[in-house]
Amino acid sequence: MKNKEHxxxxxxxxxxxxxxxxxxxxxxxxxxxxxxxxxxxxxKWKEYQTTANLPIxxxxxxxxxxxxxxLIRDAAKRPxxxxxxLQRSTAEVGDSVHRTTISRIxxxxxxxxxxxxxx
Numbered sequence: 779m780k781n782k783e784h785x786x787x788x789x790x791x792x793x794x795x796x797x798x799x800x801x802x803x804x805x806x807x808x809x810x811x812x813x814x815x816x817x818x819x820x821x822k823w824k825e826y827q828t829t830a831n832l833p834i835x836x837x838x839x840x841x842x843x844x845x846x847x848x849l850i851r852d853a854a855k856r857p858x859x860x861x862x863x864l865q866r867s868t869a870e871v872g873d874s875v876h877r878t879t880i881s882r883i884x885x886x887x888x889x890x891x892x893x894x895x896x897x
Contacts, residue, residue: 802817802820
């Protein structure tokens with residue numbers, strides 16, 4: 779789950795107070811935000827010289843956490859469901875992904891063998 783981001787104005791105020799000589803505790807009490815948050819804002823400012831939101835590292839997941847949980851739930855509920863059926867059900871939700879992606883997600887959660895058995 780994503781944490782709440784503070785506004786750019788709040789982060790700028792934290793840095794301004796830090797430059798003025800205030801400590802972490804004083805800044806935290808003045809702005810009513812946790813000391814650890816003040817510390818994180820200042821450390822980020824020292825490293826990158828900016829208070830702007832930096833881009834998220836790495837590739838963004840194609841499936842949301844909600845869709846991922848739904849896939850795992852469907853596969854666990856019906857052991858004989860095929861990857862093609864799971865693929866169609868995710869496409870109905872609006873996320874079109876390849877069968878290999880679905881297989882990879884299920885493997886990470888410990889579910890294997892998504893092909894229906896011959897009768």
